[in-house]
Amino acid sequence: MEYKCKVCGGELRFEPELGKLRCPFCGTEYEMDEYADHADLHDHDHDADQGRKAKDAGFAQATDDSTDIQEDLVVFSCPHCGAELVTDKDTIASKCVFCQTPMVIDQQASGKFKPQMVIPFEVDKKQIEDLYEQYIQTKPFYPPEYSKANVIEKIKGIYLPFWMFDLNLSGFIQAQGERTMTHTIGDWIVTDHFVYQIDRKGKQAFDRIPVIASSKTPKDAMDALEPFDYSKMVQYNPGYLPGFLAQRYDLDERKTFEVSNERAQVTYQQSMTDTMAGYEMLQITNAQIKPVLQGANYTLCPVYLLFMDYDHDEDKLIAINGQTGKIVGNIPIDKKKRNRYFITRSLLACVVIEALIFAGFMLL
Numbered sequence: 001m002e003y004k005c006k007v008c009g010g011e012l013r014f015e016p017e018l019g020k021l022r023c024p025f026c027g028t029e030y031e032m033d034e035y036a037d038h039a040d041l042h043d044h045d046h047d048a049d050q051g052r053k054a055k056d057a058g059f060a061q062a063t064d065d066s067t068d069i070q071e072d073l074v075v076f077s078c079p080h081c082g083a084e085l086v087t088d089k090d091t092i093a094s095k096c097v098f099c100q101t102p103m104v105i106d107q108q109a110s111g112k113f114k115p116q117m118v119i120p121f122e123v124d125k126k127q128i129e130d131l132y133e134q135y136i137q138t139k140p141f142y143p144p145e146y147s148k149a150n151v152i153e154k155i156k157g158i159y160l161p162f163w164m165f166d167l168n169l170s171g172f173i174q175a176q177g178e179r180t181m182t183h184t185i186g187d188w189i190v191t192d193h194f195v196y197q198i199d200r201k202g203k204q205a206f207d208r209i210p211v212i213a214s215s216k217t218p219k220d221a222m223d224a225l226e227p228f229d230y231s232k233m234v235q236y237n238p239g240y241l242p243g244f245l246a247q248r249y250d251l252d253e254r255k256t257f258e259v260s261n262e263r264a265q266v267t268y269q270q271s272m273t274d275t276m277a278g279y280e281m282l283q284i285t286n287a288q289i290k291p292v293l294q295g296a297n298y299t300l301c302p303v304y305l306l307f308m309d310y311d312h313d314e315d316k317l318i319a320i321n322g323q324t325g326k327i328v329g330n331i332p333i334d335k336k337k338r339n340r341y342f343i344t345r346s347l348l349a350c351v352v353i354e355a356l357i358f359a360g361f362m363l364l
Helices: 125-136 148-154 219-225 253-273 335-363
Strands: 013-015 020-022 073-077 084-088 091-095 102-104 156-185 188-212 245-247 281-309 315-321 327-329
Touching: 084 091, 125 148, 125 315, 125 327, 148 281, 156 253, 188 219, 188 253, 188 281, 219 315, 219 327, 253 281
Parallel strands: 156 245
Antiparallel strands: 013 020, 073 084, 091 102, 091 245, 156 188, 156 281, 281 315, 315 327
16 A cells, blocks of 8 residues: 655655655645545555565565565565565554555554554654664674664664553552660660551552563564653554554463553552651562553554674664654674773873872972
């Protein structure tokens, strides 16, 4: 499926800075609701032959770097030039590697795989350049491969699948608290040690606990990118996708619910123990907490990703929140650069010391 400009026929792209679809050729802008009903853009007959397994078509790798797993590759035809796009089986949006036409693979996001909500990109590629430049300056020993000139074009904007869980937790927590008091009786110093049994019972509601729904994306990095501004979450419209990559989930709500429950329970226990102030020592002795699932929304969230295979080591990931610009990363240290730095510092220190000794000798 393509989003065509009504003026010149160019392929539209979603512009984060504008919050609109924009034609890069004639500059015409379109509000999102103009393409809310895109049935006329969808060629069902054309899509009927889509999604062939790549190995059956003789392809061994993706044309959009979406995955390295050959078994997960499928083939789609570009509606603009007819070239074959080889991508991950969970891809919703990509672009043709030959004509660069943004493609929204509508049948990949239908039925149970149709997202309910989306958080649109707000940070564009130009802002990413500035944010990355500031970030890399805090890593003085970064390898040359991680310079802005080398990585900016490799950073990909992608909508990643999340489950947003609404939970209600109820239960009780029992703890043992201890206090020590010292006082004087005559010539004696008396220490009293008190042990208390503490009981707390309560309920707590949690809205929109995010859990990454892709097994191919590191969970720790996605947790570190939070929070997203959920007030800007909107109903899913595929018009937000052109110009970006997008993935559908491969972990359903049943497989990810426990992650949300664990996160909620940590907060619930902390809320309870915050009411147990005034003890020198506090130990949880019993906790029974019951979660009740209120709902789970399948949501696409905006992220910029860069995977770097540095020095044949494990993949080094840089991730940027596409809404807030928050950056988390795993940048290796260039040992040669670090060693040169400390050697230079040591030599300078030696020169300064010798100069001070010489100056002291001349004064004598």
